[in-house]
Amino acid sequence: MPQPIQAVEFTPEHGETPQCESHCPVHLNQIRQLQPEMLPLERAQQMAEFFGALADPTRLRLLSVLATQELCVCDLATALKMSESAVSHQLRVLRSQRLVKYRKEGRNVHYSLADSHVINLYREATEHLDEAD
Amino acid sequence: MPQPIQAVEFTPEHGETPQCESHCPVHLNQIRQLQPEMLPLERAQQMAEFFGALADPTRLRLLSVLATQELCVCDLATALKMSESAVSHQLRVLRSQRLVKYRKEGRNVHYSLADSHVINLYREATEHLDEAD
């Protein structure tokens, strides 16, 4: 896994006493060596929020139609048969994770996909799901 | 976006009346044409569940240490400084989405990453997050 980590908060005072007995394959020293590989909590939280933005059917449907063209909120609401308010709330989540970008034009706000990562993540997930469930 | 969709439940009876006025860029006919591009609800839910499995700091940390080596539950618990029960519950979520696989050996259960999609998704997310926040 990438992200070989910077700050690790591994304190020898508490917690790392292994519950495993001696026959367990990995022991204290090795677990200590695992720490540098482990995603630091803060980064893990940031990343979880990002994946969280993708973890909702409504938001995924919004992204799927935005993949075809730029659309304003009321068109998105119409296409998904949802209230504009609900769509707007979800677009805010997508914006907060920079999954979509927007462009104001008069009273309309046109949304579109932010970058290619969105498509790539979508594709990876699709491939994974299509492999023998 | 991939996944050009199979069944679309677009019924002309209700919902698709456009809230947008005539100056809105996309009209009813075009919105109707959007439907085939839209992720069907069932697939969207399936995909949301998958991303949901990645949307938790604990599970991402588990994956990050499993990326370095196969590990048993008690070692994972020790490394993350969490109860074995909590870790086991989270591993169940990862298993349910086939993000990890496991191997029983005596009383230990050794977990490892399921396939390369995990790494790819991790990398895409990392790259996205590292771009100008």
Add this chain to the structure above:
DNA sequence: TCTATACTTGAATAACTATTCATATATTTG
């Protein structure tokens, strides 16, 4: 077979999240 260990699981609780409803802001048009 009895005990200990590794892991799993169900129920309960606390924290989080999606939608609705009401309201607010901004822009266009009369």
Add this chain to the structure above:
DNA sequence: CAAATATATGAATAGTTATTCAAGTATAGA
């Protein structure tokens, strides 16, 4: 400026989820 439209937002509610605790299963060894 007033009215209408497009979007955004705050509060409330209902549904979801992560962790804990207690109990359960399975395997190994005495």
